[in-house]
Amino acid sequence: MSQHKEIKKITTHSLQAMKAGGEKIAMLTAYDYSMATVLDHAGLDIILVGDSAANVMAGYETTLPITLEHMIYHAQSVVRAVKRALVLVDLPFGSYQGNPKLALNSAIRIMKESGAHGVKLEGGAEILDSVKLILSAGIPVMGHLGLMPQSINKYGTYALRAKDEVEAKKLITDAEILQQAGCFALLLEKIPALLGKQVSENLHIPTIGIGAGKYCDGQVLVVHDMLGLNKGFKPRFLRQYADMYDVVGNAAKSYIRDVKSVDFPNDTEQY
Ligand SMILES: Nc1nc(=O)c2c([nH]1)NC[C@@H]1CN(c3ccc(C(=O)N[C@@H](CCC(=O)O)C(=O)O)cc3)CN21
Ligand SMILES: CC(C)C(=O)C(=O)O
Numbered sequence: 001m002s003q004h005k006e007i008k009k010i011t012t013h014s015l016q017a018m019k020a021g022g023e024k025i026a027m028l029t030a031y032d033y034s035m036a037t038v039l040d041h042a043g044l045d046i047i048l049v050g051d052s053a054a055n056v057m058a059g060y061e062t063t064l065p066i067t068l069e070h071m072i073y074h075a076q077s078v079v080r081a082v083k084r085a086l087v088l089v090d091l092p093f094g095s096y097q098g099n100p101k102l103a104l105n106s107a108i109r110i111m112k113e114s115g116a117h118g119v120k121l122e123g124g125a126e127i128l129d130s131v132k133l134i135l136s137a138g139i140p141v142m143g144h145l146g147l148m149p150q151s152i153n154k155y156g157t158y159a160l161r162a163k164d165e166v167e168a169k170k171l172i173t174d175a176e177i178l179q180q181a182g183c184f185a186l187l188l189e190k191i192p193a194l195l196g197k198q199v200s201e202n203l204h205i206p207t208i209g210i211g212a213g214k215y216c217d218g219q220v221l222v223v224h225d226m227l228g229l230n231k232g233f234k235p236r237f238l239r240q241y242a243d244m245y246d247v248v249g250n251a252a253k254s255y256i257r258d259v260k261s262v263d264f265p266n267d268t269e270q271y
């Protein structure tokens with residue numbers, strides 16, 4: 001008898017069904033093969049190859065410097081690992097804003113060169129033409145509203161977004177516009193929980209929150225943050241599930257000690 005276990009792949013349709021059935025969606029970032037292997041085997045629904053790679057992989061202050069080529073490299077590594085999860089890729093800063101044809105070209109390059117399942121773009125009405133053109137090519141799009149890190153220079157801080165009535169109304173309208181255009185899901189970043197609730201109840205497509213409260217249809221975190229590898233980053237929305245900084249640090253300290261003391265390698269660890 002065949003030992004092949006049928007793996008039920010997550011699709012954009014599964015996600016709609018999960019929202020309809022009240023099952024929450026679990027998403028994390030990954031940027032490399034090894035991490036994506038672990039996360040996919042753990043049963044994660046969505047893996048996001050986020051442009052936060054600029055921060056956690058490359059050490060930049062913001063997400064602005066990462067290029068389309070870098071994103072494709074990370075996406076290729078993740079796709080090679082994944083058997084079950086839906087893999088989404090952020091379009092990086094400068095690869096779509098203000099130019100629908102550039103946006104389509106960037107999205108096509110990601111899909112063609114990495115084999116990912118869809119893309120994510122930051123923005124509402126101002127990027128609607130780009131979203132529509134990408135969707136017209138059969139590429140699934142996740143929207144991204146609220147705190148949009150690629151616009152950090154417009155706001156100057158990573159503080160809570162859409163606190164006032166005017167901003168909240170614009171976000172609600174942008175969410176409706178993105179759903180109407182055909183986005184399969186919407187990411188909401190760092191907004192009041194009650195606004196997250198209102199948007200989630202208002203839309204039929206699932207919302208995925210980061211700092212957007214418990215009423216969103218799913219949650220996302222940057223994997224290095226939740227593993228405790230991003231020392232000192234402790235925003236209120238982050239729950240830390242492991243202390244990998246100490247796990248890795250202590251292993252490295254033990255190794256250093258063993259090498260210096262000529263304990264490693266021993267007789268059984270050599271030829
Ligand atoms: N490692 C990492 N984790 C993330 O969640 C993340 C990235 N990188 N890069 C891209 C964006 C930027 N994001 C951010 C960045 C900062 C805060 C934040 O709350 N920062 C401060 C407070 C800032 C303020 O209130 O002005 C904090 O409490 O740490 C939240 C999300 C989310 N994304
Ligand atoms: C924080 C999430 C939502 C993201 O866009 C990223 O990791 O780049």
Ligand SMILES: [Mg+2]
Pocket residue numbers: 050051052063090
């Ligand atoms: Mg991002």
